[in-house]
Amino acid sequence: MKRKYWAAPYLVWVVGFVVLPLITIGVSAMTDDQGHFTWENLLSIGDPINRQALLFSLAIALGCTVICILLAYPAAMILRSLRLNKRGFAILIMILPMWMNFILRILAWQMILSPNGVLNFLIGKLGAGPLQISNSWIALMIGSVYDFLPFMILPVFNAISDIDEDTIEAARDLGANDRAVFWKVILPLSAPGMISGIIMVFVPAMTSFVIADILGGGKIQLIGNIIEQEFTKSMNWHAGSGLSISLMIFVLISLAFTMKNDLKDKGTTIW
Amino acid sequence: MKKRILLTGLAAVLAAGILWGCGSDKNKETLTVFNYGEYMDPEVLELFEEETGIEVKYEEALTPEEMYSKYSSGAIEYDLLCTSDYMLERLIREGELQPFDMNSLEYGENIGETYWKTAERFDPGNRYVLPYFWGTVGILYDKTKVKKPVDSWEVLFNGEYAGSLIMQNSIRDSYMVALKYLGYSLNTKDEAQIREAQALLLKQKPDVQAYLVDEARDEVVAGNAAMAVVYSGEAYLGKEYNENLEYVVPKEGSNIWLDCWGVTKYCDNTDAAGKFLDFLCREDIAMKNFEYIYYSTPNEAVIENLDESLRTDKTIVPDPEEIENCELYLQLDPDTNKLYNDLWKELKAD
Incomplete structure (x- = not known):
């Protein structure tokens, strides 16, 4: 009985900051200026410009997720092989940047990549011409990967370090080489961690707009930028809400697709 | 069951209170x-x-x-x-x-x-x-990169400084530049004129290094760009940071x-x-x-x-004559606003 009261603050939180906002956005997505019911806002995701932005966001988010997985596995394997005290330090180093505001870190990348920036200075010292990376999708990709990588490394590392050493030794006893151990043992057993990582990288990469604004030089339009424009510049909250809801549905479908085979496993092990 | 409904209701009221209820102290x-x-x-x-x-x-x-x-x-x-x-x-x-x-x-x-x-x-x-x-909106430029003194918006459109110019990442400030260069009012409601400005901005987009707001000035200060469309206040601070910078309100007029x-x-x-x-x-x-x-x-x-x-x-x-051709932004009708919003998305999507 008493336990229910302990849950009250969380209930307030969930109702106030998840349910009510969702209802508000849902209502404004389904109505027009005059408050009449309409499907138009939800369907506007199909407009050529919105669709193009959605597909581009999807491409960026997928690319970012794949790169994060490719970087996270070696990192997690290295972390696993470290002794316990070194491991803690290595993880700390990886989390440390997250203690700083992410916009500041993105602004730092802008300075690194800019025409007169650190990167071009170093390349110039090596005698090569200046690179034009800033204000492009490449810069956007670098920033996104940098920003979201810890969210992939941590769950993947957790899953990998949970694998019993005996399991790996057993595989070796049965004649598996390094490659077979990785593909047949480590990868399948760490899949739940990877799935959490995918969720935590794909979703924010799909919906962010600040990185595109800063590192894309305002020349790249993700679906998040369009939603932001609808809310803050056009002040068309109905269209913005409609696009948000469509995007939410789209993300849910993508995630359902990713997790299709995974729910029977341990569920989510985000940290 | 009833208790749960009650609890949820209570939670909703509390949450609503948190969100909207900032009551004020009337004594002071x-x-x-x-x-x-x-x-x-x-x-x-x-x-x-x-x-x-x-x-x-x-x-x-x-x-x-x-x-x-x-x-x-x-x-x-x-x-x-x-x-x-x-x-x-x-x-x-x-x-x-x-x-x-x-x-x-x-x-x-x-x-x-x-x-x-x-x-x-x-x-x-x-x-x-x-x-x-x-204040005004004008061009902040780096005298070491731009040899001739700037006096017209033309410098943003003739391709001479391709890849080295920065536009404002805001709808009206961008269209204002094109409209003024074409000799139109920045408060025009004529769709043909606005579309003409759009064509100009689309043509200009490959030359634009970035569309920025607050960082526009910093990029010119840091020498990453030759010129940027900025507000006069930003321009003043920019000149403080880098003495090679100059600010001009183009002769075609601008936004005041x-x-x-x-x-x-x-x-x-x-x-x-x-x-x-x-x-x-x-x-x-x-x-x-x-x-x-x-x-x-x-x-x-x-x-x-x-x-x-x-x-x-x-x-x-x-000087008064410097701002003679400048106009204030006036509120536009909903149709023109919608046109601007759609064109802006189109410009960014290109």
Whole structure:
């Protein structure tokens, strides 16, 4: 009985900051200026410009997720092989940047990549011409990967370090080489961690707009930028809400697709 | 089951209370003031509270649109707000501001006649707003990269500085540049003219290094770009950081903007609001704010007391002829707004 009261603050939180906002956005997505019911806002995701932005966001988010997985596995394997005290330090180093505001870190990348920036200075010292990376999708990709990588490394590392050493030794006893151990043992057993990582990288990469604004030089339009424009510049909250809801549905479908085979496993092990 | 419903209901009420219920303490005189970020010396607020005993609750926003969104959500009942000309026009039209007798201000006459006149473009009879700061939009350029002095918007469109120019990441400031270059009014409602501007901006896009807002100035200062479309206040600071920079308002004309204070319809304590407005006009306070912001001030008492170097700086105190072709933004009709929004998305998607 008493336990229910302990849950009250969380209930307030969930109702106030998840349910009510969702209802508000849902209502404004389904109505027009005059408050009449309409499907138009939800369907506007199909407009050529919105669709193009959605597909581009999807491409960026997928690319970012794949790169994060490719970087996270070696990192997690290295972390696993470290002794316990070194491991803690290595993880700390990886989390440390997250203690700083992410916009500041993105602004730092802008300075690194800019025409007169650190990167071009170093390349110039090596005698090569200046690179034009800033204000492009490449810069956007670098920033996104940098920003979201810890969210992939941590769950993947957790899953990998949970694998019993005996399991790996057993595989070796049965004649598996390094490659077979990785593909047949480590990868399948760490899949739940990877799935959490995918969720935590794909979703924010799909919906962010600040990185595109800063590192894309305002020349790249993700679906998040369009939603932001609808809310803050056009002040068309109905269209913005409609696009948000469509995007939410789209993300849910993508995630359902990713997790299709995974729910029977341990569920989510985000940290 | 019933208990759960009750609990959920209670939670909803509590949450609603958290979200909307910021009740105010009626015992002490308070003013809720809404302003742009970094747009007032924090010391000024402290001085005001010390001198009058009126407590100021200070809220900030970044853009006029954000301000309007926050204001119209009704979450906080602001007493006073400072925003830009076209947003004030909208607020006046929608009945959100209450008339205020500007002649009742003891220091109101510090504000120059010209600025009251400019404000009349959207506030006939000067019934609602008090000018605060103003400025222009122009080109900030690096003299080491741009050999010929710039005097026209043409330099942004002729491809000469391709890849090295920065435009404003805001809808009207971008279209304004193209419209003025084409010789049209920046308040045009003629779809053909706006589409012509769009064609020009689409053609220009490959040459644009980036569309930025606050960082535009920094990129020119850092030498990453040859020129940028910026506000005059930003330009002044840019010149402070890098002496090779120059600012010009192109001869075709540009946008002149005027930020003003208005008293909202929610304000009950107009006496306190008046004191606050008067305080802002007082020479020492206006000087403090000027030295914090370095935008052009309409306060003539401040201009008179500026150092020679500042008083003759065209960025801070432009010549009248320089701003002859400049126009204020006026509020557009919904159809034109929608056209702008759609074209802007199209420009960004290209």
